[in-house]
Amino acid sequence: MDAIDETAAVDLSQHPTNDAPTGEPRTRWILTDTPVPPPGASTRVVVEGRAVAIFNVGGRLYGLASECGHRGAPLEQGSVKDGAVSCNKHGAQFRLDSGTVVGGNIFVRRSTHPVRTYTVQSRGVNVAVGVRPLEEGQ
Secondary structure, eight states, X not given: OOOOOXXXXXXXXXXXXXXXXXTSOOBEEXXXXXXXXXXXXXXXXXXXXXXXEEEEXXXXXXXXXXXXXXXXXXXXXXXXXXXXXXXXXXXXXXXXXTOOEEXXXXXXXXXXXXXXXXXXXXETTEEEEEEOOOOTTO
8 A cells, every 4th residue: 555644634514324224323424635545555534533544446445444453553554455454563454345354363363353344435536434323332
């Protein structure tokens, strides 16, 4: 991954969308002032106090909680290969589409928990992040 943009400004004027079945929490789309990273690059945005690592893999955007589930290192600084990001601190690996732990040495895997995923889209030239209410413990 290339350069990291840590721009955190958020435009909260976007209206909520109801993309969840009745009774489930609604996803609110928040348009950031962070440009979409080019393919092969990553960036970090802060949305409602949540740091989100954004990855552009071949034109498809993925969003994960920025902090590694092992020791909290910034995942946007990791490398991406075969649909997973490797933490550059201890080597824990997380699937971009699910946040599940898929690699790292045995000690890292045993002490690492999955990371939260976020739905991410490009809106014009900027990143929009889908935010749902946090569940207890997240």
